[in-house]
Amino acid sequence: MSRIQVTWVVKTGRGQVKGPYSTEAILKMIGEGVFSGQEMISKLPDGQWTLISKEPSFYDKLLEALEGVVDVDPRKAQKMEAETVIIRPPRQQRNDPLNSGNPSLSGIGNSQPKPKVDVYEQAPVAPAMPLPQTNPNSAHEDSVIELSNVSEHAKKLMMENIKIPLIALALILLVGVYFFLDDGPADGEKIHLLAPKKPTATLSDAQVKEKLNEALFAMEQDTFESYYAAQNKLVSIVEGSPLNIEVRALLCVVYKELWPYAYQDAQDIKAVAGLTQATRALNVVSPFGQVCEAIKLLTSGRFKEAKGVVEATLESNEPFSLLPVLYSLKAELLEGEKDFMNAAPYYEKSAQLWDKWLHPVSALGRVYMQQGDYASASAVLSKVIKKNPKHREAKIQMGIIEYRGFKKIDAAYEYLHTSLETKGRVNKLIESEGYAVLAEIYVLRGEKPKALSVAEKGFSLNPNNSELRQLVIRLGGSDKVKDKGQNTELIYVGDQYMRQGDYLAAQAEYKAAFEVDPKNGTAAMKAAKALWQLNQSFEAIEWLNKAIKAEPKLLSAYVLQADYMSQRFDFLNATQVLTNATRIAPTNYEVLRGLALLEYRKNNMQGAINYAIRAMKNYDGDIETYILLSKANGVLTRSIMPLNKKEIERKENSAKDAIRYATKSVEIDATNPEAQINYAKTLAQANGVDSGIAYLNELIKRFSYTIEYRIALAEVYKSEDRYSQAKEIYEKINEIEPRNKKAWLGLGECEKAMGLNDKALRSFLSAAALDPTDGEALFQAGKLYLETSRFEEAINQFKRVQRLNPNYPRTWYYIGKSAFSAGDFATALEASKSEKRLNPNVADSYILAAEVYTARKQFGECAGEYSQAMKLRPQGAEIYVKAATCYRQSGSLDVAEDMLALAADRESGYAEIYREQGAVYELKGDARSAAKSYYKYLGLSPNALDRAEIENKISRLGN
Known part of the structure; x- marks a missing residue:
């Protein structure tokens, strides 16, 4: 890129202000010994005064001058001074209004193969200003311009420098270094x-x-x-x-x-x-x-x-100036997956589009080196060093290449010795590898103490380097890491393992990083993520406790812990965690989204929507919020019974919102699997299942490596009772990815639905073996035992789930249902009460209790349980008929009649309504209405098992 010419003014120790000078002119004068490093310097037109020794552009040249590397030529200094013009010093930073928009970066890179990167127009250099009359008595010394003989001053200054003792030169050097490093951390x-x-x-x-x-x-x-x-x-x-x-x-x-x-x-x-x-x-x-x-x-x-x-x-296809950055990111992601062959072209493209940026060029050299293409790596890295001789990482890599690629020991030593002794930070793994090679060189030279020293340095940077560990031990050193400041490097290594899916190794690195620095909450949080992937949910949650304790303001740890807890149905503690996070940041979108997710898992869809909308208002670019809004509205749509105009309108609006938010999420990121899957399922709900299936098949073609799309397609087939098609997909997934728990569970459900009970049980147990801490697979196995009338085994399975996770929902309900089916009414009733205590808003436990009371002929209690169940969730016609039966048998005929009317509103073709209606009318003494209802029952159910009994009733009623 073409650069704006930078100009400077200099203020001497005597308060003289001189300039303007170009950067090159300043460098030349430093080389001639005109400046000692104690002068003040400022950019035109609006820079701040700073010591010349603190300005990075001049530090190296000043260092050379102080060390006596350059020759001092007074005549050149005089000539340089004579060519300068003295101007007024710059004012302090001004608050100029922005006159015409922001400059564009469109030249950095675009979609063309060979874009021209240099797009900035040359800014005019500020002209020399006429010297105004100055007041020698002015109180503002900085604005006084003293027109002394510059050449004489240069001579005098140079003579003073010559007289400085060697120790003073060293002190000045140290001061210069101090001021330079003051611009950044040690x-x-x-x-x-x-x-x-x-x-x-x-x-x-x-x-x-x-x-x-x-x-x-x-x-x-x-x-x-x-x-x-x-x-x-x-x-x-x-x-x-x-x-x-x-x-x-x-x-x-x-x-x-x-x-x-x-x-x-x-x-x-x-x-x-x-x-x-x-x-x-x-x-x-x-x-x-x-x-x-x-x-x-x-x-x-x-x-x-x-x-x-x-x-x-x-x-x-939109023109985009930071396209080279995206190519570099793509290459880096591929490199992290050790796909070096495909990473290289992306780095090449990035370097082509932004040819002055050394990052993709240096990375390309690293990728070539990983592939063993030392010639290409050397050629690429040589270009980096030529453009930036201070590029320490490139020099280290060149040393490694010279040694391992070309066996040039002297050249390798020169690169490594100089670069590793130089100040500056680089990738610790590369630096460690550089020390390893340098140690090998010292071994070959017979310099064992030096070899041990550098080997220990390299090992402290990367304690996972087994070759360095062995070398250190062989040289008589200790393999205990002495440097305790390695948590950042350990996290870096852990990140590499996470990219490769090696969660076991990753969690070990993160834990080690946290042990080194117990205040690093991020290390603990990352350890939790890796542990969760390993299905060690208890330990993952505990490590999130450590993260929060280490950094109480690490909001991501709170949100993640609540997420993990709610996945384990520990809603109470999840709520407490998010409440604590809300005290820290009440309007943070992540926390609000976490609350929305919690309500969604608690089956409170309206609460989830309310929190998610608040999160969206605080940050309308969060894709996870839009996905959650779409899902919650989809569930709400399915739960609304359109009995009146208001409910019909509410159902229609939630359906529209489900598709609207799903569309928004894929607009933000069309490659996000969760967004695309949700969109496909929403599409299936709105436009028919085949539209969702077609969409998912298209995604599978585009993203063949993404297993999630295949699982989603199988789930859609399964939801439509197309079990054989779903089963086929699940089986293929298990061949490709045998440790996919979702696929084993889905396969088991399909096999169970198809009557393949033995195979289904094996699938569920395979899923359970993959994640011994999750009760879902055992829960499904228990349901299978229940449905095949193996009630004792079913109860044992559900109790196993409870031991794994006491908060797992509906386990007491299914224990009660199994006991009820086995004729153990007392156990069934106690189990239903236990389920109510754990999940008071779940209707199933009330329905179970009602069935127990019906069997015990306690019809008043039965009616009360059904009534409570109907308040908790919308019900189909069947439950209203059962409730009517209880009310009829308890003597509440009018209430029974009302229940049947509600049942008819929901499903007028449900035959059982009219049989029960006939019984109510019969008790009321309305024989004609009773007979009419019985006739309707037989009309809707001509093959009813009790047909003969109903016909006898009609005959007794005289109709």
Whole structure:
């Protein structure tokens, strides 16, 4: 990219202000010994005064001058001084109004094969200002311009420098280093990401361009230090030009590059999430917001979702300046999956579109090295080092290549010795590998103490490197890690394992990171996620307790713990966890969405919708909220009985909302499996099952690697009683992915429905073996025993479920149902009472109690239980008929008649209504109406088992 010419003014120790100078002129004067490093320097037109030794652009040259590397030529210094013009010093930062929109980043990259990246027009250099008359008595010393003989001053300054003793030079050097490092954290020290504050003073268009050019240049250098500097520049632009969505996306990219060096705690998570939320709020479907969304998902370890966002955005044909960033992200995700062959072309494309950005070029070299293509890796990394000689990571990799690829020991040693001794942060795994190679070189040279020293350094950076461990032990060292600041590196390694699906190794890394730093709640939270994937739900929830205790403001840990608890039906504790989170952040969209999910699982659809709408108002770009809103409205639609105009309208509105929110979710991210599956099921509900099936089949063709779409298709078939088709899909899934619990459960349900009870039981037990802590598979096995009249075995299975999870719903109900079927009414009634205590809003336990009371001929109690069940949920005609029977037999004929009228409203063709109606009329003495009802019963059920009995009743009634 073409850059705006940067100009500077310098203030000497005597208060003289000189300039303007170009950067090159300053560098030359430093080389000539004109400046000692104690002068103040500022950019034109609006920079801040700072020591020249603190300005990164000049530090290295100043260091060379102080070490005596350059030759001092007074004549050159005089000539340089004579060519300069002295001007007024810059004023402090101005609050210029933004005159004409924000500059575009459209030149960074676009969809063309070879875009021209240099799109910024050259900004004019501020002309030299005429010198005004100055007041020598002015109190403002900074504004006084002293026109002394510059050449004489240069000579004098140079003579003073020559007289400085060697020890003084060392002190100056240390001071310079101190001031330079003061711009960032000390080496090895973790950082906090810098989040933009509320907009204050508006930046002018020229100011934005200047800062942006500086930020882009820093990003292109691809080092920790340059990204750290770019962060500061970009944050200031966001604060001064908050509507610039492209700059926001660049800041997200910088966050990602700084993430391995950050604390990764609640504050850093909030910085990434906050920037993403604010960026997407400006334009929820903008590709710039999608870049931020992908990076938010990456930093939170949700690699599959991040991959979906990246792929969906890449599919768009819209011109997009940060396209090279997306190609780089895609390559990185493939590299994380160890798919190096496919990662390389994406890195190549990224480097082609933004040729000055060294990140994809360096990564390409790393990928080539992983493939064993050392020649290509060396060629690529040489380009990186040529463009940025301070690129420490590239130099380390070159050393590794020279040794392992070409057996050039001396060249490898030169690269590794210099780069590993240099300050600066790099990928710890690469740095560790560099130390390992350097240790091997020292071994070959017979320098055992040096070999042990560097081997121990490498091992402390990556304790999982078994080769380094063995080398350290062989050299007489200890394999106990001495450096306790390794939690970030351990988390990084854990993330790599998570990407590969090795959850066992991942949780070990995260736990180790937490042991190193017990205040790192993110490490504990990630350990919980890995444990949950391993079906160790109790331990996962306990590790989330540790995360919350370590970082009480880590809201994601609260939400995740409530999610896990509610999946285990522990609604009471989940509610308490989210209540605690609400006290910290009452309007946080994640917490509100967590409350919505909790209500959804509690079967309170209206409550779920209310919370989700509040979450959406706080952040309208959260795809999970839209999916939840769609699901809740879908369930609500199915539960509403359209008995009157108001209920009909309510049902229609909820159906529309279900499809509207489902559509919105796939608009935000068309590759999100949950969003697409929900959309397909909503489509099936609205337009017929075949439309949903066709949609899912299309998704399977597009995303053949996504098993979730195949499971969803099987579920749709199963819901329509098309069990053989569903069974076939489940069987194929189990061949591909034999540890898929959902597939085994679905297969068992299909086999049970098809009467293949033995096979169904084997499928359920296979699912139970995959997750011994989850009672669902055992619960299904218990239901199978019940349906095959193996009542004692059924009760034993349900009790096993209770031992695994005392909160598992309906276990007492099914124990009671099994006991009732076995004729044990006392046990059945006690079980129904236990179920009521656990789940007072579930109607089934009341229905069971009613059936027990009916069998005991306690009709008054029976009627009361049915009445309570009808209040809890809408019922079909059958339960109203049963309730009418109890009311009739308890003597409440009018209430019985009302129950039958309600049953007829719901299902007028249900024959049992009219048999019971006949019995009510018969007791009332209305023989004609009774006979009429009996006739209707026989008409609707001509093959009724009690036909002869009913005909006799009609005959006795005289009809």
